[in-house]
Amino acid sequence: MNQERLFKVLLGPHVTEKAAMAAENNQYVFKVASDATKPEIKAAVQALFGKKVDSVQVLNVKGKTKRTLHGTGLRKGYRKAYVTLAAGETLEDFSGAE
Template identity: 40%
Template sequence: MIYRDSILLEHVITEKATEATSHANQYTFKVADSANRVAVKQAIEAQFGVEVSVVRIANVKPKFKQDRMRRGKVHRRSSYKKAIVRLKQGSTIEMA
């Protein structure tokens, strides 16, 4: 069983996510690996008190990067699951 408070891990703040928030009323979150669309929708509605229209989920693959400080050694960024949530017209989430 997945608890609602353990589904949403953090809010994703990137240039693309910020633009989607301002233009399309979409919010991007890192979510637990075991979360599905229904669980994410229920968690958003319970935590922020808004109505969710659409939830899209994507698995972000790991990236391999060279570390310049350690003579070019390669390290791996971890993979995660991301949810893009579109709210109904007139609903907003205040991110502080």
């Protein structure tokens, strides 16, 4: 995988209370590109952070339906990945681990 693709796979950390609780169990949550695969996500995390990845779980979050004055609309959906690091590995500079 080329260097340019590495930076396009991971869009950023997904910072929520649930992500902070997952970080205690060595699991970190990232928003990823809609066409990213598990091997690409694993390679990107290992290359960018220099940590060994144990497993990757990916899920699609559907956009919410919202009612407005002009009818109904649909928010944009996104894709996120739960990345489990190997035992003894942590991401110190990860903003969701606070």
